[in-house]
Amino acid sequence: MASFTNPAIAIEIFSFFSYLLLVLSLENETNFVYNGFHQAKLNLDGASVVRSNGILAITNDTSKILGHAFYPTPLQFTKFTPGSHNKSTAVNFSTNFIFSIVPKYPGFGGHGLTFVLSSKYPLEGCLPSQYLGLPNVTSNPQSSARMLAIEFDAIQNVDMQDINDNHVGIDISSLVSNISEPAAYYNTNDENNSKYTTIILKSGDSLQAWIDYDSLQELLNVSLSPLHMGRPPRPLISFPIDLSQVLDEYMYIGFSASTGLLSPAHNVHGWSFRIGGRAQDLDPTELPTLSSSSNEVVHQKGFKVGMTFTSVTLFILVIFAGVYILRRTKNKDEILEDWEIEYGARKFKYSELHAATRGFREKNFIGSGGFGSVYRGVVPSTGIEVAVKRISNNSRQGIREFVAEITSTGRLRHRNLVQLHGWCRRKDDLLLVYDYVPNGSLNKLLFDNENQKKKLSWEERYKILNDVAQALLYLHEECQQMVVHRDLKPSNILIDEGLNAKLGDFGLARTYEHGHNPDTTNIVGTLGYMAPELTRTGRATESTDVYSYGTLLLEVACGRRPIEPYKNGGEIVLVDWARKQHCAGDITRVVDPTLDN
Ligand SMILES: *[C@@H]1O[C@H](CO)[C@@H](O)[C@H](O)[C@H]1NC(C)=O
Ligand SMILES: *[C@@H]1O[C@H](CO)[C@@H](O)[C@H](O)[C@H]1NC(C)=O
Numbered sequence: 001m002a003s004f005t006n007p008a009i010a011i012e013i014f015s016f017f018s019y020l021l022l023v024l025s026l027e028n029e030t031n032f033v034y035n036g037f038h039q040a041k042l043n044l045d046g047a048s049v050v051r052s053n054g055i056l057a058i059t060n061d062t063s064k065i066l067g068h069a070f071y072p073t074p075l076q077f078t079k080f081t082p083g084s085h086n087k088s089t090a091v092n093f094s095t096n097f098i099f100s101i102v103p104k105y106p107g108f109g110g111h112g113l114t115f116v117l118s119s120k121y122p123l124e125g126c127l128p129s130q131y132l133g134l135p136n137v138t139s140n141p142q143s144s145a146r147m148l149a150i151e152f153d154a155i156q157n158v159d160m161q162d163i164n165d166n167h168v169g170i171d172i173s174s175l176v177s178n179i180s181e182p183a184a185y186y187n188t189n190d191e192n193n194s195k196y197t198t199i200i201l202k203s204g205d206s207l208q209a210w211i212d213y214d215s216l217q218e219l220l221n222v223s224l225s226p227l228h229m230g231r232p233p234r235p236l237i238s239f240p241i242d243l244s245q246v247l248d249e250y251m252y253i254g255f256s257a258s259t260g261l262l263s264p265a266h267n268v269h270g271w272s273f274r275i276g277g278r279a280q281d282l283d284p285t286e287l288p289t290l291s292s293s294s295n296e297v298v299h300q301k302g303f304k305v306g307m308t309f310t311s312v313t314l315f316i317l318v319i320f321a322g323v324y325i326l327r328r329t330k331n332k333d334e335i336l337e338d339w340e341i342e343y344g345a346r347k348f349k350y351s352e353l354h355a356a357t358r359g360f361r362e363k364n365f366i367g368s369g370g371f372g373s374v375y376r377g378v379v380p381s382t383g384i385e386v387a388v389k390r391i392s393n394n395s396r397q398g399i400r401e402f403v404a405e406i407t408s409t410g411r412l413r414h415r416n417l418v419q420l421h422g423w424c425r426r427k428d429d430l431l432l433v434y435d436y437v438p439n440g441s442l443n444k445l446l447f448d449n450e451n452q453k454k455k456l457s458w459e460e461r462y463k464i465l466n467d468v469a470q471a472l473l474y475l476h477e478e479c480q481q482m483v484v485h486r487d488l489k490p491s492n493i494l495i496d497e498g499l500n501a502k503l504g505d506f507g508l509a510r511t512y513e514h515g516h517n518p519d520t521t522n523i524v525g526t527l528g529y530m531a532p533e534l535t536r537t538g539r540a541t542e543s544t545d546v547y548s549y550g551t552l553l554l555e556v557a558c559g560r561r562p563i564e565p566y567k568n569g570g571e572i573v574l575v576d577w578a579r580k581q582h583c584a585g586d587i588t589r590v591v592d593p594t595l596d597n
């Protein structure tokens, strides 16, 4: 303790320990993981900021800005190997990060982002308009700074001999890449198979990158993949190099980007890094994401700023951008339709449906109605149980109904509607593929005499009617276009294991824009369910559907069909009979007798 009373000695001891700590920390394996950058103490300069959502924004979408974000201390990248003629070797290192390049005008322009190892920090002589926010060492060969950059570049700079406007490259002490490849990832590990999938850097989507160096193999690997795909089986670039010849002993590591005129925002969402082993893979689910709402704000701002610019060039630029946005939106619509076709109602191969139903054999037949026969089957490729409706080719209206059904039901999604999976057309054969609903139709449950034991209770009937009402509400009011079903009846209501009702058979359905007056069409429907005015006006509306629903209510409560010709005169038509009994104050007489107990 005595020595500490002497300040000089105390300071000496203190500085010795700090030195030791510094050395130890440098000697130690560096290993960090940032899921978002709230906790990271990086050196930020230029436009770089950490946003409240944790995203490290290297730049925002203002034009002509640059930004850097660097780990605060330099890390040891080469080590002196004793007894080998002063030769030093590079260490193994590995990094994984998730980034996004979000252009101000979607699809239009995007300078790149780089991961950099630099012997100097701050970086000197960087331009905001180009060179990825890095010093242009090429034009300044005397520069003593050493640099290794991995660029994810979305423009083609001809001066730098860029291969295209969407590439990944390794730049060693120069912005002319030593090697570069179009941005993509390999699908297989097989070196003879060059099959790969392109990645659009400036799509605005989050992308994941891996950079690994192995000093024994003397290989620097770079991989890129869409966010949730994980590390590709094989790196995009595997570049042989001895980094001990390239790197200083201590190097700063970080990110750099500049926007130039075409101003994309460069974001890093997460970063892990390790010296001496493989960096921990980031978990995409733990990372901050760009919210779509903030994207929208960005677009609006872009337009306002665009309008105030007076420069002719910029004016033209804005017009270009507008065109691009329009095209992009159009593309998006197309993409949406693709998506719907892919996941909503897709086109099946005839052979697939033939196999699914074992050649439409009798054993798979589950019923007929609504212009065709229905077969049960299992789609071989997915194992999903489906019902395949084969529309009889002698039905003259066949094609028309087929088209109506696809267009009206392909987009509809409701738990009380039978989901359409897809269709197939082969010569005169028209096939629709639906969810298979196991319990069959309400018609079967109510009137199939073999099913007497399973007679539906009132609670069950009530639930089914309620489900059908939900489906109708959706069709009439909640979905994008109003859909009039036009053929509501028990045989079109399917019941699943949980006794949930699903409305199906849209063969007669018509879609209307909301608020439009439906046109007169051919009168269709089923006798007994058709509203009286329909036969006179020929106009199918929500009201005519509701009339059918009313008939259905009576039918389910009374346990009899709406028209039973063999009944006594007054009872033939259910609606008339029920009304008469109601007027006579004896409505309970019409209730299904089996519901009594
Ligand atoms: C973008 O960065 C520049 C430079 O740091 C700054 O002046 C500007 O306010 C930023 N804009 C936005 C929208 O964050
Ligand atoms: C790739 O091709 C070479 C030469 O044709 C062959 O020797 C090697 O086995 C192939 N590799 C794979 C994984 O198929």
Ligand SMILES: *[C@@H]1O[C@H](CO)[C@@H](O)[C@H](O)[C@H]1NC(C)=O
Residues within 6 Å of the ligand: 212, 213, 214, 217, 219, 220, 221, 234, 235, 238
């Ligand atoms: C780099 O990629 C090559 C080729 O796929 C592979 O053999 C090597 O192990 C990889 N090295 C590192 C450090 O990932």
